Amino acid sequence: MSTLKDNDTIFFYRYMDSWLLSLPVFLIITYVAKFYFQYFTRENPLPGPMPFPVIGNVIQMRGHPGKFAVAMQEKYGEIWEAYIGTERTIFLCRDDLIANMMSSSTKTNFFNRNNNEGLKEMGVHMEGIVFNRDMQVWRMNRKLLTHSIMPPNYLKEFVQVTQTIFNEVENYWEQLGLDLEIDIAQWMPRFTTDITVKTTTGKPFHSLLAYYNTQSSTKDNNIEVPISKLIESEELSHAIREWNRMLSAHSFSFVIYYICQNPYVKLQLEKEISQVFGNNLITKQYKITYEDIEKLVYTEAVIKEAARLTPVVPIITKETSHEEEIGGYKYKAGTKFGASFIGIHLSTRYWQDPKKFMPERFLKKVSDSNGTVRYEAGNNIKKNTYMPFGGGVRICPGRNVAMTEMKALTVLLFGRYDVRLVDPKAPLAYSFAPAIQCDELKLFIRPRKI
């Protein structure tokens, strides 16, 4: 028979049980209420999708911030807001709105990239270049990098290394068969890795060879330095991290896709190859030079147009150091802003038929005295409307290297091979992690004949 004291104890535990169970529910309700209270009373509310607590609008992005930004611009206009997790970000999709973000002055209010906790944990927010928030250290590192990669001599050597590595890939392709089906999205990142490592450390990296060995029944074991040893090297990991080799690799895969999708463009490209190299075909014996690469006006326009349609970095986010006025509103220090490059690249405000692949946009039309029309380098692209390499004080320092590399690869590939898409109807397969990357691009490649 239970006593009064026992009943009290049972009541107490039941009470505690239900209280403990309802505590998390209470906390969640409080958090959600506070989140939406802050959301509905935020300063300068802008149009944008309704966020969820904790995750913000990340689910609506479906892993594609670029596509999301374009869809939101269509719905809400050229200035809108979204939440990346719990962080409110103001997205800007017009040249005048991003003008301050693209300022080249070191006094810019937009020096810092977003203060992401993950980056802090990795310790990269105060070192290196890309995520560095310490201006003094950043300035020194950036100067060092720029001095080593900008001079023409470096670019000249870069062209030679690109060609050597291309010859290596050709040997693998030859061994795999003459009329070959390849997934170029698999070859390209290894290709740019080997080029980067060779030019920065002078050592071979053999990631192409390692990949070839996975594709072939006969293995080539000509690896001089174990890959693991190289990966451990401080010098190399720095080179790999900072050199954004992946950006070049994926950008180049997109260039191939657009050329193959546009037979007229392919024809014009072959014409330019024949003008510059004196033949419709670049033979293996021909050593292409940096001077040759500089003459490739149409090829450069093709690469620029591919980067306009599919910029591998579709959005750049920055955080203000001081108060900032944009679009008639004042925002306090620490506000996050996103410049939607992709939205501006695809806007009818700046581009005629923006979804069409038209390299001529980047060229000047010139009529000769005899009436023949030809294209020259140069165009009237409005400031802050074309930013595949970002802009302002933190603009990509590797843009010349990347462009030289892509031009060399374009003429080597299309000058020596007949390249076709395995499925011309298949849309471009890409994902976002943490820039746009080509997931698959299946090609038939066959050596060209004169």
Ligand code: HEM
């Ligand atoms: C097609 C290839 C490439 C693309 C599309 C690309 C694009 C970009 C973009 C959009 C940015 C951000 C700029 C901004 O904040 O406004 C950037 C930064 C950077 N890129 Fe590239 N990049 C490429 C290749 C390279 C290469 C080859 C290198 C090195 C040689 C390089 C080194 C860097 C560095 C160090 C930064 C950080 C700059 C800073 O914060 O001061 N990139 N790149």
